[in-house]
Amino acid sequence: MRMVDLIEKKRNGHEHTKEEIDFIINGYTEDSIPEYQISAWAMSIYFQGMTEGETAHLTNAIVHSGETIDLSEINGIKVDKHSTGGVGDTTTLVLAPLVASVGVPVAKMSGRGLGHTGGTIDKLEAISGFNVEITNEEFIKLVNKNQVAVIGQTDNLTPADKKLYGLRDVTATVNSIPLIASSIMSKKLASGANAIVLDVKTGAGAFMKDLTETKKLAQSMVRIGNNLGRKTAAIISDMSQPLGFAVGNALEVREAIDTLQGKGPNDLTELCLTLGSHMVLLAEKAPTLEEARTLLQDAISSGKALQHFKTFIEAQSGDPSYVDNPEKLPTASFKIDVKAIKSGYVAAIEADKIGTAAMLLGAGRATKTSMIDLAVGIELRKKTGDKVSKDDSLATIHANKENVQEIIEMIRASYTLAEQSVSLAPLIYDVITE
Ligand code: URA
Ligand code: CA
Secondary structure: OOHHHHHHHHHOOOOOOHHHHHHHHHHHHOOOOOHHHHHHHHHHHHHHOOOHHHHHHHHHHHHOOOEOOOOOOOOOOOEEEEEOOOOOOOHHHHHHHHHHOOOOOEEEEEOOOOOOOOOHHHHHOOOOOOOOOOOHHHHHHHHHHHOEEEEEOOOOEOHHHHHHHHHHHOOOOOOOHHHHHHHHHHHHHHOOOOEEEEEEEEOOOOOOOOHHHHHHHHHHHHHHHHHOOOEEEEEEEEOOOOOOOEEEHHHHHHHHHHHHOOOOOHHHHHHHHHHHHHHHHHOOOOOOHHHHHHHHHHHHHOOHHHHHHHHHHHHOOOOOHHHHOHHHOOOOOEEEEEEOOOOEEEEEEOHHHHHHHHHHHOOOOOOOOOOOOOOOEEEEOOOOOOEEOOOOEEEEEEEOOOOOHHHHHHHHHHEEEEOOOOOOOOOEEEEEOO
8 A cells, every 4th residue: 555545545535445544544653654644644634524434443543553441340331521622611520429429430531731721630639639640450449449530641542643633733634523533532442431421512612613513523423432332422512601610720629519519500510410411321320311310419419429529539549628628729829800890791701711811820731841720710700691780700810929910801801791681502502322
């Protein structure tokens, strides 16, 4: 096989065989196919697309470009949850102990990464002592014992995706549904779960802004999962404003505790119950979605979910007393309100800008080596649809520096105030299971 012929084949709109895709991904991983040929090939895919079969073969080839995690020693159906990324998305912190408390095994591999706030691991480290540097054996033992554990990501998963994603980033080929779907799903499949629930975000704060395109992406990912033998469901959820009120690491831990106690923000609670019900259903811990939801609601109202969060923290050397005493979490030195300069109704909150403001405060990493400050962040006081009077606080900044004028302006500018109340976007747009 010659790469130039395969580029031409895709450029002319023809379908690759499995052998051709394996040849390309293996060759790229081993450096026998140069980046300029892969760039041309990615651009051909951008214009010509891929069939469902090709997309599944591509995902499979990426999965096998590196190490895969074997979770077979964990009892039961392991269900993973993945979010395509939003602002102030506290769902993993809530869902891991919540679904574990009703018997769903959650073997969570999580990263730190770049972004508006830290990753799940950074957030958990706001709890004194919490340790994710555990061995694979310890990890498996803990999931079998408590149904939940979190471990840091290994570096050897899906090396072909690392190279390809980096290359796409500089060749204007990120925005291709088969390339995005295979990139995301390869990482999920390599991490070993038997079933996958995807939270695919749509709206101004998501990387997919258009609902029709978001549905296509969700459909493509669900088909990849199902074609490769993992039951997969996708929930399309709104990211036209941040989720919940808290955007920041310790602030989000506190929000997760509130939610596990049944007094969290409505949108975060509803999204967690929806995603969680699908996880429970796929794990076969309830026969219907309605019964799955009831199980989860009971776990929250009885205190079982909160107790499970403590068990999970203690098992990974964290101090469980933080759950009953969240004031022990790191707090920032300055709390500064962002006041409304006029009255009205909140028509929109640009999630991206709120996320960038949180990062500028130090809640997230701008580069891989940036230090993050677990205490800082933003607490929204008003969300879309809320009535605002002049001088009301729109949001509270938690900062460890006194001069945050630029950030105040940024947050104020992210709010659009209208004279009349606006109709709210739905939180859940669609559920895709096939
Ligand atoms: N996230 C990924 O992991 N891959 C993509 O291609 C796009 C978003
Ligand atoms: Ca939040």
